[in-house]
Amino acid sequence: MGSAHIDQRSLLGLAESIASSAKTIVDILKGQKLPQPSFLPCSPMKYPENPEFAKLQDARMNLITSAWAIEQFAAGPQDYVYWQAYTIKHDLTVLNAFAKFGIFDAVPPDGDISYADLARKVPLTERQLRRLFRHAMTKNIFFEPRPDHVAHTALSMAPVKNPTLKPWIHHNLGEVLPASSRLADAVEKYGDTQDPTQTALSMAWNLGKGKSLFDWLENDGEGPERGWRARLFAQAMQAMDGGGHDRRYTIQGFNWEGLGGATVVDVGGSSGFISMSLAEKFPALRFVVQDLPEVEDAFNALIPTDLRSRVTFQRYDFMTPQPQYSADVFLLRHVLHDWTDAIAIKILRNLINGPGGTMKDGARIIVSDNVMPPMGVIPPPLERLTTTADLQMWTVTNALERRKDDWIDLFKQADERLETVAFVQPEGSSDTVIEVVFHDK
Ligand SMILES: C[S@@+](CC[C@H](N)C(=O)[O-])C[C@H]1O[C@@H](n2cnc3c(N)ncnc32)[C@H](O)[C@@H]1O
Numbered sequence: 001m002g003s004a005h006i007d008q009r010s011l012l013g014l015a016e017s018i019a020s021s022a023k024t025i026v027d028i029l030k031g032q033k034l035p036q037p038s039f040l041p042c043s044p045m046k047y048p049e050n051p052e053f054a055k056l057q058d059a060r061m062n063l064i065t066s067a068w069a070i071e072q073f074a075a076g077p078q079d080y081v082y083w084q085a086y087t088i089k090h091d092l093t094v095l096n097a098f099a100k101f102g103i104f105d106a107v108p109p110d111g112d113i114s115y116a117d118l119a120r121k122v123p124l125t126e127r128q129l130r131r132l133f134r135h136a137m138t139k140n141i142f143f144e145p146r147p148d149h150v151a152h153t154a155l156s157m158a159p160v161k162n163p164t165l166k167p168w169i170h171h172n173l174g175e176v177l178p179a180s181s182r183l184a185d186a187v188e189k190y191g192d193t194q195d196p197t198q199t200a201l202s203m204a205w206n207l208g209k210g211k212s213l214f215d216w217l218e219n220d221g222e223g224p225e226r227g228w229r230a231r232l233f234a235q236a237m238q239a240m241d242g243g244g245h246d247r248r249y250t251i252q253g254f255n256w257e258g259l260g261g262a263t264v265v266d267v268g269g270s271s272g273f274i275s276m277s278l279a280e281k282f283p284a285l286r287f288v289v290q291d292l293p294e295v296e297d298a299f300n301a302l303i304p305t306d307l308r309s310r311v312t313f314q315r316y317d318f319m320t321p322q323p324q325y326s327a328d329v330f331l332l333r334h335v336l337h338d339w340t341d342a343i344a345i346k347i348l349r350n351l352i353n354g355p356g357g358t359m360k361d362g363a364r365i366i367v368s369d370n371v372m373p374p375m376g377v378i379p380p381p382l383e384r385l386t387t388t389a390d391l392q393m394w395t396v397t398n399a400l401e402r403r404k405d406d407w408i409d410l411f412k413q414a415d416e417r418l419e420t421v422a423f424v425q426p427e428g429s430s431d432t433v434i435e436v437v438f439h440d441k
Pocket of ligand 1: 317335
């Protein structure tokens with residue numbers, strides 16, 4: 001078991017470390033004839049991933065860790081804590097307002113636009129716009145190339161170039177942020193509960209008795225609007241398809257080719273984007289994407305014609321017995337971490353015990369999810385992604401991120417016949433692919 005250590009470096013030591021990591025990054029990019037980082041809107045959105053990835057990644061992680069520490073030294077403890085409490089929430093509010101009111105897309109990607117003209121394109125007044133922009137610009141999100149005009153920077157261009165960041169912002173800042181600000185109140189009221197209906201989210205959004213996150217996403221809204229949150233959530237999940245949660249890690253982490261002509265059931269598969277990528281790569285495989293009814297539209301919008309015969313959608317509630325119980329493989333990607341142990345066990349048992357029989361001997365459950373590493377063994381910027389995922393689950397469903405032993409215990413508790421045979425975490429991946437085999441003996 002590792003432990004997190006306090007950073008012992010001095011102010012000058014941090015500055016030297018920053019200079020050294022920055023030089024490594026500059027040299028690698030120069031060597032590969034790639035642009036240097038800048039705030040120009042045409043800047044690349046991501047770092048390259050190639051043979052020098054590990055060296056580049058180490059330098060980036062050290063640079064970020066050192067920059068965080070040096071910011072804390074430069075601010076001093078009193079100002080740092082005071083500023084954090086005061087400013088951060090508004091950074092997030094502004095980002096949410098930009099996404100909600102279509103401002104990222106209303107500012108032209110090239111050139112600039114006056115606040116007055118922008119106010120004619122979006123549902124905000126010039127005065128409101130100026131106030132939001134002025135705060136955002138302190139962190140290099142948009143800038144004023146000339147008085148009274150606003151233009152994009154590389155950061156404000158990110159949701160324009162990758163539109164899935166907009167539903168991602170909506171879910172995290174429009175839905176989860178009001179809930180995370182109630183986490184302490186929910187703990188005070190409900191204690192250390194694992195009930196998915198007694199959460200900070202249910203408190204913040206007055207969900208009513210017995211309603212959980214997914215009931216709310218699925219049912220909020222009237223008439224044709226109903227389920228609008230679930231549809232946006234399905235798009236937000238596609239934003240996770242990049243960085244450490246890129247779909248390619250789920251593809252690399254298991255020998256899909258070796259399955260031959262099997263049927264894979266993608267349980268809680270959302271828009272089906274993983275199944276579609278797997279189907280493209282492995283033409284012998286067939287897929288059934290299962291999710292709640294409101295997600296079907298997102299699937300229909302995404303499925304290419306040539307995959308329709310091999311990738312289908314089935315409305316299915318995984319709190320009920322699995323209709324495809326005789327399939328060869330069940331994929332659960334980013335699903336079990338949404339649920340406390342008692343419910344995750346119920347979901348697993350529903351896979352095994354179908355309405356007409358049990359899972360086939362030798363069938364596999366493939367889980368692609370976070371496995372919490374021991375404390376302090378991965379760089380702090382990556383550690384923060386795992387602790388964020390854990391707190392996010394606590395906030396929205398009272399669930400958690402599990403360590404390796406927790407996963408093994410979970411499968412055993414669900415059914416003694418489940419054997420966990422592999423944990424594979426491809427390089428660069430935040431997800432681990434866990435392979436579990438069912439022995440019907
Ligand atoms: C965190 S998302 C993961 C989606 C997808 N597997 C991925 O990798 O991005 C969890 C999914 O579980 C689905 N879900 C939640 N409750 C469900 C239920 N009772 N039955 C079936 N699907 C459900 C949600 O609609 C959502 O698509």
